[in-house]
Amino acid sequence: MTQLWKRLDISQEDVRYILEDDHIYYAREYISGRSYAASEANNLIRNFKKPVDRKRLPEWRHKLLAIAKFAGEISRLLNDNNEYVFAAIPTSKCKSDPEYDSRLEDTLTALKRKKNNIIIQEPISANQTMLPVHLGGTRDPEAIYRNQLWNGFNVETDQVILIDDVLTWGSHFKAYKRMILEHYPEMEIIGIFWAKTIWDDADN
Amino acid sequence: MLNSLKNTISPYEEMIAYETLWNKQNQSLKTLSELFKHDRALPSQILQRSLFDDDINTIREFLKSKSGFSVAIHGDFQYPQKLRSAKYPLELFYYKGDIGLLERRCISIVGSRQCTKDGIKRTKKLVVELVKRNFVIVSGIALGIDTVALETAIKENGQVVGVIGTPIDQYYPPENKELQDTIAKNHLLISQVPFYRYSVEPFKSKRNYFPQRNETMSALSEATVIIEASDTSGTLTQARAALQQKRKLFILNSCFENTSIKWPHTYSERGAIRVRNTNDIISHLKT
Numbered sequence: 001m002t003q004l005w006k007r008l009d010i011s012q013e014d015v016r017y018i019l020e021d022d023h024i025y026y027a028r029e030y031i032s033g034r035s036y037a038a039s040e041a042n043n044l045i046r047n048f049k050k051p052v053d054r055k056r057l058p059e060w061r062h063k064l065l066a067i068a069k070f071a072g073e074i075s076r077l078l079n080d081n082n083e084y085v086f087a088a089i090p091t092s093k094c095k096s097d098p099e100y101d102s103r104l105e106d107t108l109t110a111l112k113r114k115k116n117n118i119i120i121q122e123p124i125s126a127n128q129t130m131l132p133v134h135l136g137g138t139r140d141p142e143a144i145y146r147n148q149l150w151n152g153f154n155v156e157t158d159q160v161i162l163i164d165d166v167l168t169w170g171s172h173f174k175a176y177k178r179m180i181l182e183h184y185p186e187m188e189i190i191g192i193f194w195a196k197t198i199w200d201d202a203d204n
Numbered sequence: 205m206l207n208s209l210k211n212t213i214s215p216y217e218e219m220i221a222y223e224t225l226w227n228k229q230n231q232s233l234k235t236l237s238e239l240f241k242h243d244r245a246l247p248s249q250i251l252q253r254s255l256f257d258d259d260i261n262t263i264r265e266f267l268k269s270k271s272g273f274s275v276a277i278h279g280d281f282q283y284p285q286k287l288r289s290a291k292y293p294l295e296l297f298y299y300k301g302d303i304g305l306l307e308r309r310c311i312s313i314v315g316s317r318q319c320t321k322d323g324i325k326r327t328k329k330l331v332v333e334l335v336k337r338n339f340v341i342v343s344g345i346a347l348g349i350d351t352v353a354l355e356t357a358i359k360e361n362g363q364v365v366g367v368i369g370t371p372i373d374q375y376y377p378p379e380n381k382e383l384q385d386t387i388a389k390n391h392l393l394i395s396q397v398p399f400y401r402y403s404v405e406p407f408k409s410k411r412n413y414f415p416q417r418n419e420t421m422s423a424l425s426e427a428t429v430i431i432e433a434s435d436t437s438g439t440l441t442q443a444r445a446a447l448q449q450k451r452k453l454f455i456l457n458s459c460f461e462n463t464s465i466k467w468p469h470t471y472s473e474r475g476a477i478r479v480r481n482t483n484d485i486i487s488h489l490k491t
Contacts, residue, residue, distance in 0.1 A: 003211070004212060006212070006213060006280060007212055007216075011216060012271045014272075028282055029282065029304070031304065039302070041282070041304055076211050077210060077211055079207065083207070198301075198302070199302075
């Protein structure tokens with residue numbers, strides 16, 4: 001049986017920056033700050049986010065497996081007779097940073113290998129590296145918005161699906177959505193997150 | 205036209221549909237599970253093709269005030285497959301906390317509300333050993349053995365799952381409010397009780413949810429340990445469920461030595477395991 005992604009409903013679930021008109025799906029719940037062993041979700045997310053300095057270590061294969069799994073699970077959301085435009089939500093590091101992690105782009109590349117009806121776009125990129133949240137970085141959508149560069153789309157579309165690994169407050173999604181809507185006010189923007197955080201330490 | 209996505213659900217809409225199905229006259233866990241057995245679909249799909257959705261607007265309005273919990277639905281990524289062993293498996297349940305705990309090895313510890321001093325001592329000893337071995341302790345947040353089992357596990361830095369027989373936003377017994385809140389905040393709290401139906405039904409039928417939650421606890425656990433119980437105890441519902449679900453059922457030797465009760469012998473004949481000490485249980489759990 002194909003597993004079902006959940007649509008986030010803010011009348012029941014409270015995600016700080018997400019509003020009723022935000023269209024978001026997630027697969028699992030992830031416990032922030034807990035180890036790989038806490039659950040399958042924690043294992044997948046922690047492997048997926050494995051830092052790039054581990055690239056030469058045997059453990060890197062777990063990251064590659066997580067990327068393939070995320071791509072596989074997204075592929076089962078798609079109808080064969082439609083064409084979908086996808087974009088990765090930029091991570092906190094910009095592409096020129098040696099620690100830049102292309103895990104989300106790699107997921108879309110893996111997805112493209114499975115499904116030929118997807119188009120990958122990069123409408124937005126990070127201007128400069130921001131401090132990650134777990135090291136005291138900001139979750140303010142305004143600050144995140146100001147750090148983005150608009151590249152635009154090179155296809156005509158009225159819908160874009162943004163992917164990211166973890167939904168915590170929704171700050172990055174909101175910043176990118178705002179920027180896209182400024183250029184394409186009619187665009188339908190969908191967020192696909194592999195997991196939603198529960199018990200985020202910063203909430204307390 | 206915008207491209208749609210498949211294999212998605214709205215937990216909120218499924219909850220409303222499920223509660224509406226629950227509200228049909230004479231609906232029981234048994235009839236509800238039969239509905240899903242014959243028609244393997246989501247609650248919203250079953251409701252759509254049924255004739256009893258008159259109450260849906262009332263129920264939708266009622267549920268508007270309910271929030272602060274998650275909804276697990278058969279088919280979602282984290283719905284525990286082990287629940288399918290139950291005689292009447294739940295299609296949907298409510299929870300607060302870490303559903304990932306259900307992926308770990310879970311053991312139910314159950315027993316009388318009015319427990320003896322020895323029963324308390326035995327519960328504590330057993331739970332300490334199980335927590336040391338990383339088992340998750342499952343219990344019902346009732347007074348007596350349930351409370352001792354859960355509090356001991358928490359004190360020992362173990363993880364627990366509390367399964368309640370009231371809606372997830374209610375407390376019974378009220379004395380255990382703090383314990384229930386702790387479990388919801390740091391562990392996992394589960395309720396299968398439908399909010400709306402519970403709010404309109406008489407007290408007498410509300411009591412049925414307690415034995416039903418014992419069946420759920422058993423399904424979520426690889427074994428159930430009965431510390432002590434009388435011949436008429438609700439705990440025995442879980443004994444029956446454990447054997448029916450092909451789970452291990454451990455009965456402490458002290459129960460057999462109590463000549464005023466017959467149930468230990470009855471369940472022993474049906475496949476329960478008589479255990480003399482904690483090591484007995486641990487060694488059976490290794491296999």
